[in-house]
Amino acid sequence: SGTQSAKAAAGFTPKLEDYQKVYNTVAELLDEAGDYDDGSYGPVLVRLAWHASGTYDKETNTGGSNYATMRFAPESLHAANNGLAIARGVLEPVKQKYPWISYGDLWTLAGVAAIQEASGPKIPWRAGRIDGFEKDVTPDGRLPDATQGADHLRNIFYRMGFNDQEIVALSGAHALGRCHTDRSGFEGPWTFSPVTFSNQYFALLWNEKWQWRKWNGPKQLEDKKTKSLMMLPTDYVLVTDKSFKKWTKAYADDESVFFKDFSAAFSRLLELGVPTTQWVTQTPWELKTLAEQEE
Ligand code: ZEM
Structure with a gap:
């Protein structure tokens, strides 16, 4: 599995201001969706953050957003993840611009940006996920099936x-x-x-x-x-x-x-399976919205 810390992968210790720059880049591209759906990539980015995280299994302590295994087949091809290539593709130029960020941090931070920029609650977020390998992919069937009860x-x-x-x-x-x-x-x-x-x-x-x-x-x-x-x-x-x-x-x-409970639960969802030793800070950050930075 991945052994590189966020610091080692980046070659420097990224700080809140560095992640705020990534947030801002994501926030600015949300509305560059043109005719796509309802004119925003926000919803599909929230779904990406959720499907990257919702594979967690507490018994085996496997899955979750650490390792960003949806980059690899067969997880990328699981039926539950249909359409999420679009979300991963939207974020690829952001990864190119900030190559020091891990995919797991990027995908979850993008979900945070999408919620906050859509007038949602603040989502406390921490950095520290690392990129894993194909052998870390999770088995099919861990995400919910909408036809059931x-x-x-x-x-x-x-x-x-x-x-x-x-x-x-x-x-x-x-x-x-x-x-x-x-x-x-x-x-x-x-x-x-x-x-x-x-x-x-x-x-x-x-x-x-x-x-x-x-x-x-x-x-x-x-x-x-x-x-x-x-x-x-x-x-x-x-x-x-x-x-x-x-x-x-x-x-x-x-x-x-709802906002208070959603924020707490979504924040926790995004952290499932990430070893506490990996976090860049122990106290979660609150990223600022674009509107707040204009004030
Ligand atoms: Zn969803 N979700 N989801 N979800 N989801 C879809 C779309 C979106 C379930 C589900 O089967 C589906 C959570 C929970 C559950 C979002 C966020 C979150 C779609 C439609 C389905 C079928 C996919 C498509 O056709 O594009 C089920 C069964 C869930 C169990 C409770 C949780 C938790 C979420 C985040 C916290 C979002 C934002 C979308 C919309 C995606 C889009 O492209 O517009």
């Missing part, structure tokens, strides 16, 4: 060390982005503003009437009123399962509670 969600997320409240909070990332028929088979966005991070996903889940869509694709729900929004079977269990639904209601009622 509450038991499956718990199996997957408990394996990472999360609880029911954190499963619900993390799912709120579906405020962002959309499903693509040529990636997952599902189709459409969860919310009316898929490039803004908000609690709208929970408000819609809680307040709208959802019905099974009649179509040729995999089982998904549509909102009865406009039929323009979607929910996956795994999203819908967040309002049907007794333990999940109290958190869905809490987050629908109060965006600040």
Whole structure:
């Protein structure tokens, strides 16, 4: 496995200001998406950060964003990762510009930038992931399958060390982005503003009437009123399962509670499996948004 520290790989000790430069470069390219989806690379970058991290298994202490194994086949080809070559490709010029950063740090920092620039909460973030090798790739099947139910969600997320409240909070990332028929088979966005991070996903889940869509694709729900929004079977269990639904209601009622819980859970997700000795600092950093730096 990788043995190089962030310092050794860089040839110098990168500081917060160096990572802020990387953040800024990512933040500036989010909107250079042109006709791509809803005009932002933000959502697909959040999905990359999540899929790079969500392979963690606490029993074997394998997977997670350390080593950035999605660069290698077969992990890059796992069906769950369909479409993420786009996200990795968007970040490749950033890696060329700052060759000292590891892929794991770059991908997770890009996820942080995407959330924060989309008006989301601050995500405490630390540097120190190192690049691993092909032999470190994780087996297929560690990421959730949207066609399944509450038991499956718990199996997957408990394996990472999360609880029911954190499963619900993390799912709120579906405020962002959309499903693509040529990636997952599902189709459409969860919310009316898929490039803004908000609690709208929970408000819609809680307040709208959802019905099974009649179509040729995999089982998904549509909102009865406009039929323009979607929910996956795994999203819908967040309002049907007794333990999940109290958190869905809490987050629908109060965006600040959602922001606080999401920030804590997402920050932890991005750190799963990274040995504590690797962190460049013990105290996490708060990267500034582009808007904050203009003040
Ligand atoms: Zn997602 N997710 N996800 N997710 N996800 C998709 C898209 C996005 C599940 C899932 O199967 C899918 C989390 C949890 C779970 C994002 C972030 C996070 C898509 C659509 C599917 C099918 C892919 C496509 O077709 O492009 C399931 C079953 C989950 C279990 C709870 C967590 C946790 C996330 C981050 C914290 C994001 C941002 C997208 C939108 C990507 C895009 O390209 O727009």
